[in-house]
Amino acid sequence: MTEKSTRIKILTAAEARFTQYGYGKTTMAEIARDCDMTAGNLYRHFENKLEIGAGIAAFYFDEEHRALEKIIDQSDVSAEQKLMEFVAYILQHCHGYFTKSPKVIELVQEMEVKSPCVCEQHQDRKIKLLTTLLQHAAHNQEFQIEDPVATAAAIHVALISFQYPPMMAQYSLEELENNARTLCQLLVTGLRKIKG
DSSP: HHHHHHHHHHHHHHHHHHHOOOTOOOOOHHHHTTSOOOHHHHHHOOOOOOHHHHHHHHHHHHHHHHHHHHHHOSSSSSSHHHHHHHHHHHHHHHHHHHHOOOGGGGHHHHHEEEEEEEHHHHHHHHHHHHHHHHHHHHHTTTTTOOHHHHHHHHHHHHHHTTTHHHTTTTOOHHHHHHHHHHHHHHHHHHBOOOOO
């Protein structure tokens, strides 16, 4: 078995255990047992449980980024539609994942406190994607934007309630979807180039 396939096996087993029992109640020895290996062998691949958690988060984030890049890269879609699809995907992806695996929220909270760089890199990548969307929209005269980077960062902050599990838990999916559509309409109204 290659190093990569072994690491994937460990991450898959750890995610399953985190999903069932939670991050805090899972031990390295249990993850090793689920992988049919010794704890010592497990430590050859991951220094600690936090590093395993970071690996799971990175996999989740990469999946989201690939999907968002496809939305941004569409050549025959308006900036308004891309923004709507971008927000809808973030909401559906996050809501689906955390509804299916509510105990994984512990992992997210642990990452935010003990490994914030993982979450910061994820946020930075999304802001860069939004910046690209806005730059193309400005170039095509769909939106009027003076500072695409600052605007992308502001939009990202506005989207927090659609991607942060503790906030999402306060609303039904239908309410979140309605709120997301309303927010997108407000954003587009503010960003659209005024023709006169």
